Amino acid sequence: MDRVTSSSSESSLGVLASSAGSRRRHGRVGSWLPFLAPAVVVLLLVGIVPLVTALQLSFTSFSYVLPGRTGQWVGTDNYASLLSNAAFIGAIVRTIVFTVSAVVLELGIGLLLATALNATGRAHGPLLGLLIIPMIVTPVIVGLMFNFALNPQFGPITSIFAGITGNSIDVLGSPIGAFAALVLADVWQWSSFMALMLWAGMQALPVSPLEAAQVDGATALQRLRLIVVPMLRPVIVVAVIFRSAEAVREFDKVFVLTGGGPGSASEVLDLFTYRVAFVNWDMSLASAMGIVEFGAALVAAYVFFRVVTRGGREA
Numbered sequence: 001m002d003r004v005t006s007s008s009s010e011s012s013l014g015v016l017a018s019s020a021g022s023r024r025r026h027g028r029v030g031s032w033l034p035f036l037a038p039a040v041v042v043l044l045l046v047g048i049v050p051l052v053t054a055l056q057l058s059f060t061s062f063s064y065v066l067p068g069r070t071g072q073w074v075g076t077d078n079y080a081s082l083l084s085n086a087a088f089i090g091a092i093v094r095t096i097v098f099t100v101s102a103v104v105l106e107l108g109i110g111l112l113l114a115t116a117l118n119a120t121g122r123a124h125g126p127l128l129g130l131l132i133i134p135m136i137v138t139p140v141i142v143g144l145m146f147n148f149a150l151n152p153q154f155g156p157i158t159s160i161f162a163g164i165t166g167n168s169i170d171v172l173g174s175p176i177g178a179f180a181a182l183v184l185a186d187v188w189q190w191s192s193f194m195a196l197m198l199w200a201g202m203q204a205l206p207v208s209p210l211e212a213a214q215v216d217g218a219t220a221l222q223r224l225r226l227i228v229v230p231m232l233r234p235v236i237v238v239a240v241i242f243r244s245a246e247a248v249r250e251f252d253k254v255f256v257l258t259g260g261g262p263g264s265a266s267e268v269l270d271l272f273t274y275r276v277a278f279v280n281w282d283m284s285l286a287s288a289m290g291i292v293e294f295g296a297a298l299v300a301a302y303v304f305f306r307v308v309t310r311g312g313r314e315a
Helices: 002-057 077-083 086-119 125-136 139-149 156-165 175-203 208-215 220-231 233-248 252-257 269-278 283-314
Strands: 060-062 070-073
Touching (some): 002 060, 002 283, 086 220, 139 156, 139 252, 175 233, 175 252, 208 220, 233 283, 252 269
Antiparallel strands (some): 060 070
16 A cells, blocks of 8 residues: 555656646747747748738739739749740850859869868968958958959959950950859859868868878879868868858859859849849749748758768768
């Protein structure tokens, strides 16, 4: 009888302790929930509400200027029209080419800069300061800088080309030159970001494999290619994700440097969407473009995430 009473008392105490712990947890949760409210409100206003609004507009025919377009429901007509819109498809192709070209060059230059930075030992302070400078310059200023430098009349870069070739070259006046100038401007600004990311990853690498390879007679290039780069794979993937996400949304430098020209030779997707929305005032078609770009970004993020997690499991 005493054992029954004792076990009953212990179970009661366990229930009381569990309920007390649950109350404490709920109390802790309730204590920090009010501090999350401003962030949740900002997220709703800045992210969710515009996304839902754009999704709703993409299924209608709406314009602030064009007559007769007051928000009539058109279903998937806007999305269907994108499939046959040569300008939209061209903007997508140019955006992909720009993103791949810029990110690959930034990765290569960043790896070289990170290797040089790692070789300096503790004397890297001034070099780090120099690498940070391009990153803190706003894209509009970068666009203006390169617009000035490539001016066919007084630009310093075109003056150097003219001195070498003997002819004045209008870089921004040719389709290939304008597109190459965009890639060059982006590479100048963001190669340092790649360098800092890779250099930070190099600081966490184990030293023993590199020392063993050096003892075995491996050259610096072989150590970099066969040991450092494979071990840096997770860092490289994350850096490529960050830069690709930014390059796909490039607008400022394109708008200031080339304006999408000559013609539409350097018109990337964000600039084309801006013109559809605020030059042609077709808000519904522009919203459909934005939703398509958002969906493509989600798919790309998922693919990159799978690559990162698979690389982590293999490591």
